[in-house]
Amino acid sequence: MDPAAPGRFDNLQKSFKSASKCLLTACSREVVKRAFPSFTDAERERLYRMLIRVMKAMHANIEEEFDEVCQERQVAAALDKIDDFDEEQNLDVLSSEKTSIEEIEEKISRVKKDEIEHLTGLLKKVDESNNAMKARIELLKKGEDSTVSRDALNKVCSPFFFPQLYHAAFRSVMVLSLV
Numbered sequence: 001m002d003p004a005a006p007g008r009f010d011n012l013q014k015s016f017k018s019a020s021k022c023l024l025t026a027c028s029r030e031v032v033k034r035a036f037p038s039f040t041d042a043e044r045e046r047l048y049r050m051l052i053r054v055m056k057a058m059h060a061n062i063e064e065e066f067d068e069v070c071q072e073r074q075v076a077a078a079l080d081k082i083d084d085f086d087e088e089q090n091l092d093v094l095s096s097e098k099t100s101i102e103e104i105e106e107k108i109s110r111v112k113k114d115e116i117e118h119l120t121g122l123l124k125k126v127d128e129s130n131n132a133m134k135a136r137i138e139l140l141k142k143g144e145d146s147t148v149s150r151d152a153l154n155k156v157c158s159p160f161f162f163p164q165l166y167h168a169a170f171r172s173v174m175v176l177s178l179v
Contacts, residue, residue, distance in 0.1 A: 008079035009070075016066055024059045027051060 032048045039047065070076060 007083045009076040012070075012075070012079065013066075017063060020059060020062050020066075024055050024062070 027048070029044070029048050032044050032051065036044055036047060
């Protein structure tokens, strides 16, 4: 328990003293004057002073007797045990919360690992797709070259002028484009 924090016994003492002060509040001179109208001013003043002394003495006696009863019955020790027990219970709650926090950390870690594996798999698929696209682009570029050469041959060797040369060149371009 935190030594600076007041325990149950300290709270009990403060509450008792506060309550006893409220019950034994000194009366004002006006209250005494109204309560004893037949008395002289000097008698009322002596009565007022005596009343104040009695209240102070009663207050001191009540506090002293309260402290004695608390010591006899070992109230402070019992309340300290209750404070210790309460603190242990709070610590147990915290330790069980700690366990659940550890479980949450494990779950989060597992989810993160699964997400990393999933993203790694997606990355591999994208890389494979990119490689396939690059290969296809290369083939298309080769095909474009073939198309350009085919167009050039078409212009130069039209089937009308050199039909046999045209067909031989066309076949060689087709063979090259398939490779």
